[in-house]
Amino acid sequence: MGKNYYDVIISGAGPSGSLLGYLLSIKNINTLILEKEQFPRYKVCAGGIQWKAMKLFPYGIEEIIQRKIYGIYFSRKLKDIFHKRYSEPLMYTVDRAELDDFMARKAISSGCAINFNERIKDFELKENAVKIFTGNNTYFAKILVGADGANSIIFKKSNTREKVKKIIGYEAEVPSKNLNLNCFNGNNLMLDFGGIRKGYTWIFPKKSYLSIGDGGPVQNAVKIKEYLLWFLKNYESVLSRDDIFKKQSLPREPKIRYDIRAHLIPVRNGNAFLCFDRILTVGDAAGLCDGFTGEGLYNAMLSSHIASDSISDALKYSNFKFRDYFKKINNEIYKNIKNSIIISKIFFPSLLFYYKLIKNNDNLFNSCAKILRGEKTYSQVVNKLKLIRI
Numbered sequence: 551m552g553k554n555y556y557d558v559i560i561s562g563a564g565p566s567g568s569l570l571g572y573l574l575s576i577k578n579i580n581t582l583i584l585e586k587e588q589f590p591r592y593k594v595c596a597g598g599i600q601w602k603a604m605k606l607f608p609y610g611i612e613e614i615i616q617r618k619i620y621g622i623y624f625s626r627k628l629k630d631i632f633h634k635r636y637s638e639p640l641m642y643t644v645d646r647a648e649l650d651d652f653m654a655r656k657a658i659s660s661g662c663a664i665n666f667n668e669r670i671k672d673f674e675l676k677e678n679a680v681k682i683f684t685g686n687n688t689y690f691a692k693i694l695v696g697a698d699g700a701n702s703i704i705f706k707k708s709n710t711r712e713k714v715k716k717i718i719g720y721e722a723e724v725p726s727k728n729l730n731l732n733c734f735n736g737n738n739l740m741l742d743f744g745g746i747r748k749g750y751t752w753i754f755p756k757k758s759y760l761s762i763g764d765g766g767p768v769q770n771a772v773k774i775k776e777y778l779l780w781f782l783k784n785y786e787s788v789l790s791r792d793d794i795f796k797k798q799s800l801p802r803e804p805k806i807r808y809d810i811r812a813h814l815i816p817v818r819n820g821n822a823f824l825c826f827d828r829i830l831t832v833g834d835a836a837g838l839c840d841g842f843t844g845e846g847l848y849n850a851m852l853s854s855h856i857a858s859d860s861i862s863d864a865l866k867y868s869n870f871k872f873r874d875y876f877k878k879i880n881n882e883i884y885k886n887i888k889n890s891i892i893i894s895k896i897f898f899p900s901l902l903f904y905y906k907l908i909k910n911n912d913n914l915f916n917s918c919a920k921i922l923r924g925e926k927t928y929s930q931v932v933n934k935l936k937l938i939r940i
């Protein structure tokens with residue numbers, strides 16, 4: 551094979567692309583990732599990794615874990631605050647720039663090639679290969695994988711008709727060194743409801759900063775950003791009140807001194823493009839985000855594991871239709887996404903009712919904790935609540 555010929559070319563070195571590159575390379579599949587940015591690079595993300603996602607890493611990531619989260623502070627527009635704690639870790643936080651850089655290095659160390667600063671601009675399906683165009687080069691691959699995120703060029707070009715539900719997420723990284731907000735040092739996060747329709751606001755603590763953001767339907771983008779600005783102005787004084795958290799310094803003049811950035815969170819529609827002859831998508835490029843929480847890392851990595859098996863079978867049997875990939879993604883991921891949308895339709899219109907229920911009922915909180923950890927699925931909860939017929 552020539553220099554620019556590969557078994558597999560992956561567009562994007564985010565978590566889904568780098569994990570897939572790693573998994574294919576350890577099977578000796580000749581793989582190249584083309585990534586438009588130079589790493590490490592900033593990525594708009596709260597960096598929360600669900601407990602259940604930890605087992606999807608084929609290597610340890612202890613060294614880049616920033617915090618282990620056991621507890622959650624709940625609030626409604628920064629009022630009516632209560633705290634719940636779970637006996638096991640609910641989630642881990644990471645710095646996304648660091649996670650992505652770490653995963654890209656793991657892919658390289660397993661033998662995967664990565665060309666940074668090289669954006670895929672177009673591709674054509676040929677008889678026995680996919681021809682891929684970047685600014686400066688032309689490549690050929692037996693299989694092209696779109697792991698290029700919410701604005702995937704692979705998805706956009708392949709999905710000509712179907713609309714995909716889009717959530718928008720805003721995020722600011724706030725230095726926490728001088729805040730001394732002990733609530734977060736105690737390995738808690740915060741979730742605030744009621745400030746925006748069909749969405750929520752979060753504070754995820756890292757070692758030296760807080761990721762503060764919110765997200766909801768893209769149609770409400772202006773209001774979602776306005777609420778985040780309000781939240782950023784007010785959270786410090788509220789969280790520093792003695793009656794809420796015992797020992798901490800009072801903030802002086804709360805000022806906004808950081809950038810707010812936005813990014814889309816795509817939620818799959820069952821008829822949208824997923825895979826085709828020689829072309830498949832994983833992670834955000836396939837719209838595999840959770841329709842209730844907006845999280846996408848777990849599904850992104852799960853889709854890469856599934857894709858890795860399907861790709862090695864495709865190469866082995868020279869069958870590039872990827873029907874098994876379509877079936878597995880539907881069964882193992884999309885079913886749960888559909889239920890996440892049902893849960894969001896049940897939860898948000900009766901927010902106050904469920905808020906009080908979680909506040910006063912540890913069993914319900916424990917069920918939510920089990921969903922977060924991945925010990926329970928949305929389907930089990932929907933069935934249990936017997937609300938599925940609503």
Ligand SMILES: Cc1cc2nc3c(=O)[nH]c(=O)nc-3n(C[C@H](O)[C@H](O)[C@H](O)COP(=O)(O)OP(=O)(O)OC[C@H]3O[C@@H](n4cnc5c(N)ncnc54)[C@H](O)[C@@H]3O)c2cc1C
Pocket residue numbers: 561562563564565566567584585586587593594595596597598599600668669670671697698699700701702703718719720721763765812813814815832833834835839844845846847848850
């Ligand atoms: C505000 C916000 C907060 C979030 N918080 C969480 C959270 O706490 N937990 C969680 O699980 N999920 C969270 N998510 C979702 C999560 O960020 C995504 O699901 C996750 O990044 C998906 O990974 P990916 O590898 O599929 O795509 P991405 O991480 O988007 O990676 C895509 C990569 O492809 C590259 N690329 C794009 N186009 C091209 C091209 N044409 N050629 C070459 N390279 C290209 C990009 O530079 C990028 O590196 C959040 C999202 C937002 C917006």
